[in-house]
Amino acid sequence: MTRSDLVARVSEIYPYMSMKNVDRIVSIVINCITEALKNGHRVELRGFGSFSIRERESTEGRNPRTGEKVIIEKKKVPFFKAGKQLKDLINGRIPN
Numbered sequence: 001m002t003r004s005d006l007v008a009r010v011s012e013i014y015p016y017m018s019m020k021n022v023d024r025i026v027s028i029v030i031n032c033i034t035e036a037l038k039n040g041h042r043v044e045l046r047g048f049g050s051f052s053i054r055e056r057e058s059t060e061g062r063n064p065r066t067g068e069k070v071i072i073e074k075k076k077v078p079f080f081k082a083g084k085q086l087k088d089l090i091n092g093r094i095p096n
Helices: 003-013 019-038 084-090
Strands: 043-045 049-056 059-062 069-072 075-082
Touching: 003 019, 019 043, 019 049, 075 084
Parallel strands: none
Antiparallel strands: 043 049, 049 075, 059 069
16 A cells, blocks of 8 residues: 555545545654654554664675675664554454
8 A cells, every 4th residue: 555545545434534634644644753763762553563763783794796895884774563453453363
């Protein structure tokens, strides 16, 4: 599902809301999650999952063309962990 698919689906469920307003709401939610992660916070959406940031240490890699050693600097990467309810739904189990 793409962002535009999400906006279209929410617009179908709430026909009294314009697609423009739904798009704004989706943008606000995504921006809030992004800002929270950027500021080092964890975002938890109960029943869905949680977003957090993990740090990868610097490592030594190799350039595939030349075989030359390259230092890969440490960096922060986003991480998503699915919640129990989402896992149960995907596996066909009925959540309590």
